[in-house]
Amino acid sequence: MIDPPSQHMAHLITLTATGFVPFRSTKETDPPSSFSLIAPMLFWGYHPMAAMAVRAFSSPRRRLRSDVFLLMVLFLVSASCSTSEPQGFCAVGYEADCGLSSEKILIKGGTVVNAHRKEVADVYIEDGIVVSVRPNIKVGDHVKIIDATGKYVMPGGIDPHTHLEMEFMGTVTIDDFFTGQAAALAGGTTMHIDFVIPVNGNLTAGLESYMNKAKKAVMDYGFHMAITKWDEGVSKDMELMVNEHGINSFKFFMAYKGSLMISDELLLQGLQKCKSLGAIAMVHAENGDAVAEGQKRMIDLGITGPEGHALSRPPVLEGEATARAIRLANFVNTPLYVVHVMSIDAMEEIAKARKEGQRVIGEPVASGLILDDSWLWHPDYTTAAKYVMSPPIRTSGHDKALRAALSTGVLQLVGTDHCTFNSTQKALGSEDFRKIPNGVNGIEERMHLIWDKMVESGQMTVTDYVRVTSTECAKVFNIYPRKGAILEGSDADIIILNPNASFKIASASHHSRSDTNVYEGTTGKGKVEATISQGRVVYEDGKLKVTPGSGRYIRMPPFGYLFDGMEKADAAYFASLNAPIQRTKSAA
Ligand SMILES: NC(=O)NCCC(=O)O
Numbered sequence: 001m002i003d004p005p006s007q008h009m010a011h012l013i014t015l016t017a018t019g020f021v022p023f024r025s026t027k028e029t030d031p032p033s034s035f036s037l038i039a040p041m042l043f044w045g046y047h048p049m050a051a052m053a054v055r056a057f058s059s060p061r062r063r064l065r066s067d068v069f070l071l072m073v074l075f076l077v078s079a080s081c082s083t084s085e086p087q088g089f090c091a092v093g094y095e096a097d098c099g100l101s102s103e104k105i106l107i108k109g110g111t112v113v114n115a116h117r118k119e120v121a122d123v124y125i126e127d128g129i130v131v132s133v134r135p136n137i138k139v140g141d142h143v144k145i146i147d148a149t150g151k152y153v154m155p156g157g158i159d160p161h162t163h164l165e166m167e168f169m170g171t172v173t174i175d176d177f178f179t180g181q182a183a184a185l186a187g188g189t190t191m192h193i194d195f196v197i198p199v200n201g202n203l204t205a206g207l208e209s210y211m212n213k214a215k216k217a218v219m220d221y222g223f224h225m226a227i228t229k230w231d232e233g234v235s236k237d238m239e240l241m242v243n244e245h246g247i248n249s250f251k252f253f254m255a256y257k258g259s260l261m262i263s264d265e266l267l268l269q270g271l272q273k274c275k276s277l278g279a280i281a282m283v284h285a286e287n288g289d290a291v292a293e294g295q296k297r298m299i300d301l302g303i304t305g306p307e308g309h310a311l312s313r314p315p316v317l318e319g320e321a322t323a324r325a326i327r328l329a330n331f332v333n334t335p336l337y338v339v340h341v342m343s344i345d346a347m348e349e350i351a352k353a354r355k356e357g358q359r360v361i362g363e364p365v366a367s368g369l370i371l372d373d374s375w376l377w378h379p380d381y382t383t384a385a386k387y388v389m390s391p392p393i394r395t396s397g398h399d400k401a402l403r404a405a406l407s408t409g410v411l412q413l414v415g416t417d418h419c420t421f422n423s424t425q426k427a428l429g430s431e432d433f434r435k436i437p438n439g440v441n442g443i444e445e446r447m448h449l450i451w452d453k454m455v456e457s458g459q460m461t462v463t464d465y466v467r468v469t470s471t472e473c474a475k476v477f478n479i480y481p482r483k484g485a486i487l488e489g490s491d492a493d494i495i496i497l498n499p500n501a502s503f504k505i506a507s508a509s510h511h512s513r514s515d516t517n518v519y520e521g522t523t524g525k526g527k528v529e530a531t532i533s534q535g536r537v538v539y540e541d542g543k544l545k546v547t548p549g550s551g552r553y554i555r556m557p558p559f560g561y562l563f564d565g566m567e568k569a570d571a572a573y574f575a576s577l578n579a580p581i582q583r584t585k586s587a588a
């Protein structure tokens with residue numbers, strides 16, 4: 001658990017976690033700039049003391065007390081370190097080089113896997129880019145050699161669905177762009193796409209706020225944007241987001257009545273706007289009005305615990321909203337992306353639409369593929385509450401059906417919806433399940449869980465694993481083959497996975513700031529042993545080496561492959577109308 005809200009805190013965590021003296025910049029007199037972020041290279045191996053220290057700052061009350069202590073320590077630490085705050089961020093298109101030293105790396109003898117093929121080959125990396133992929137590459141001195149014999153060399157995972165430092169249900173998700181991304185890297189994910197939540201409906205203010213949050217980023221990231229209200233300003237701002245700010249997807253919440261939920265009328269406006277901009281419309285598909293009724297029903301029945309969450313929003317409400325969104329997208333003739341598909345009901349609506357030729361993407365998440373809802377009935381509140389997310393984790397059987405749909409191409413890519421709250425935050429709903437902050441962890445666990453459950457079990461090929469964890473996301477959001485592939489010219493975001501090693505998940509050793517983990521105690525085969533991000537080894541031998549501020553904002557251009565040929569379908573539609581009919585005016 002590490003999350004410095006500032007560079008100063010990063011120094012402190014380095015001290016606490018490893019006992020190292022913080023790296024002291026030789027450029028202390030330089031003016032504040034993003035370069036100052038490069039100084040503290042955080043060597044972050046797991047250490048029980050670090051875990052204790054981090055956990056000690058988890059609960060809001062303890063945090064307040066410890067913040068005073070931290071401020072004192074920070075004052076002392078900052079006296080000997082650069083005091084510069086991060087300025088700006090490494091944005092693709094603005095700065096070619098963020099000033100980080102590049103590494104030359106040769107990964108030797110592994111099985112290199114892309115979504116389209118696997119081959120035994122070497123991979124040579126220079127300046128953050130894959131330079132060559134072929135057998136027997138010879139290199140000179142000063143090249144770091146990594147022996148990957150017997151291991152898989154794959155594109156780093158891309159998580160299409162995260163919520164870092166999100167204000168939600170009266171609190172803020174506990175992982176921010178530092179801890180959340182560090183956790184991601186430790187688990188083999190090298191890029192994620194987070195959701196910008198507008199400020200009072202204002203998109204520009206929302207983006208500014210998230211750009212600030214992301215200043216401490218340690219890996220590449222992109223943004224989707226939520227749409228929570230509709231007027232001329234929002235419509236114009238959507239144009240700005242796409243054409244100026246590199247956002248090519250907008251999310252519409254059909255649930256969370258009274259906060260994020262939008263009406264069908266707004267959804268329709270939004271779908272039309274997305275189509276005109278070449279942006280992907282995404283939906284959280286649950287019938288929010290019916291959920292509110294279901295919640296009232298449970299409370300009237302005296303069901304106030306976490307089980308009430310699942311009982312109040314059954315699969316039929318997810319299926320209904322999914323079907324509605326699909327039909328509206330069909331009416332508009334624009335692609336639709338359904339986030340966190342949690343039930344057979346929703347999955348079957350997607351299957352039906354795809355069979356009929358509609359461009360619908362279905363994203364299951366790790367929790368829905370792996371877990372079942374029996375946890376919500378656990379007698380211990382803290383245990384039960386950590387499984388509360390929306391749509392809910394379903395009864396046993398939905399998970400298996402979703403895995404089958406993923407392996408057969410009915411669903412296309414896997415996210416996490418990493419939206420983590422610690423047990424103190426989850427306790428906000430101890431008297432009323434409606435107040436339990438919705439969300440579970442997953443950003444660190446996804447790559448391991450999907451490997452073990454899908455590949456190790458024999459249900460999915462290794463190439464399909466790469467497709468669902470990385471390549472398809474890069475393609476849908478139009479950043480392939482820069483991301484999602486190990487090809488000459490691709491970004492060197494790479495993992496090395498040992499299929500014979502094992503993993504064990506535990507809150508005591510994970511890198512999230514949370515004190516709980518919904519996969520607590522889970523073991524499996526297939527271990528990410530090294531993560532390379534932007535051409536630098538950031539995770540190796542169980543240790544993280546991350547640099548706050550080194551994460552780059554990845555712009556995602558509009559009109560990705562899902563829009564190819566859409567205009568022909570539009571033309572066919574107009575031709576089919578057989579209208580208007582020329583009528584003569586009747587004499588009467
Ligand atoms: N899924 C969830 O429970 N929390 C995050 C917000 C959302 O994606 O609905």
Ligand SMILES: [Zn+2]
Nearest residue numbers: 284339340390
């Ligand atoms: Zn959602």
